[in-house]
Amino acid sequence: xxxxxxxxxxxxxxxxxxxxxxxxxxxxxxxxxxxxxxxxxxxxxxxxxxxxxxxxxxxxxxxxxxxxxxxxxxxxxxxxxxxxxxxxxxxxxxxxxxxxxxxxxxxxxxxxxx
Amino acid sequence: xxxxxxxxxxxxxxxxxxxxxxxxxxxxxxxxxxxxxxxxxxxxxxxxxxxxxxxxxxxxxxxxxxxxxxxxxxxxxxxxxxxxxxxxxxxxxxxxxxxxxxxxxxxxx
Numbered sequence: 253x254x255x256x257x258x259x260x261x262x263x264x265x266x267x268x269x270x271x272x273x274x275x276x277x278x279x280x281x282x283x284x285x286x287x288x289x290x291x292x293x294x295x296x297x298x299x300x301x302x303x304x305x306x307x308x309x310x311x312x313x314x315x316x317x318x319x320x321x322x323x324x325x326x327x328x329x330x331x332x333x334x335x336x337x338x339x340x341x342x343x344x345x346x347x348x349x350x351x352x353x354x355x356x357x358x359x360x361x362x363x364x365x366x
Numbered sequence: 367x368x369x370x371x372x373x374x375x376x377x378x379x380x381x382x383x384x385x386x387x388x389x390x391x392x393x394x395x396x397x398x399x400x401x402x403x404x405x406x407x408x409x410x411x412x413x414x415x416x417x418x419x420x421x422x423x424x425x426x427x428x429x430x431x432x433x434x435x436x437x438x439x440x441x442x443x444x445x446x447x448x449x450x451x452x453x454x455x456x457x458x459x460x461x462x463x464x465x466x467x468x469x470x471x472x473x474x475x
Contacts, residue, residue, distance in 0.1 A: 283461055300461065300462065362407075
């Protein structure tokens with residue numbers, strides 16, 4: 253079975269450029285989560301969706317970050333403009349609405365902003 | 367106080383040893399608890415859900431202590447392949463997980 257798919261796996265960009273990260277959740281999952289992981293702050297929840305609707309975006313650091321989920325099989329996280337402090341690994345995760353709250357992670361996108 | 371706290375380690379143990387990690391959480395209303403394993407430069411992978419009655423999966427045992435607000439993970443007969451960072455995660459709202467910063471385990475021959 254296919255797990256969560258993320259692309260690109262690595263992204264190197266210059267400060268000020270727009271970055272778009274992509275995620276395909278596990279088929280049938282109702283929830284999709286975007287996380288960011290850094291050495292300093294660990295794994296932080298940025299935003300999550302239920303049935304394609306954003307439920308909680310309180311973790312989004314600032315207006316430069318935006319996320320969309322146009323359908324059940326695709327989501328994007330966009331950073332515009334990017335800054336060096338955005339360098340991190342960005343993970344997408346998904347889960348069923350079965351009450352168990354078990355989340356399954358994609359391989360992540362390692363973002364470097366120079 | 368952080369919502370979820372873990373000893374960062376590293377815990378250095380020889381093969382065959384038994385090792386235990388604890389994780390404390392601050393939200394007494396939390397309902398779901400998990401242990402994830404993360405290898406270097408990889409994604410977190412769900413290791414175990416932690417149930418109120420405790421649960422066991424092979425060499426791994428997870429326990430929940432609601433009164434003292436901590437969860438634990440016990441690994442028996444450690445293998446070299448158990449070397450990884452172990453993250454605990456706790457729900458703070460419906461479907462919303464908060465992760466600890468992880469405990470690093472190094473198993474040596």
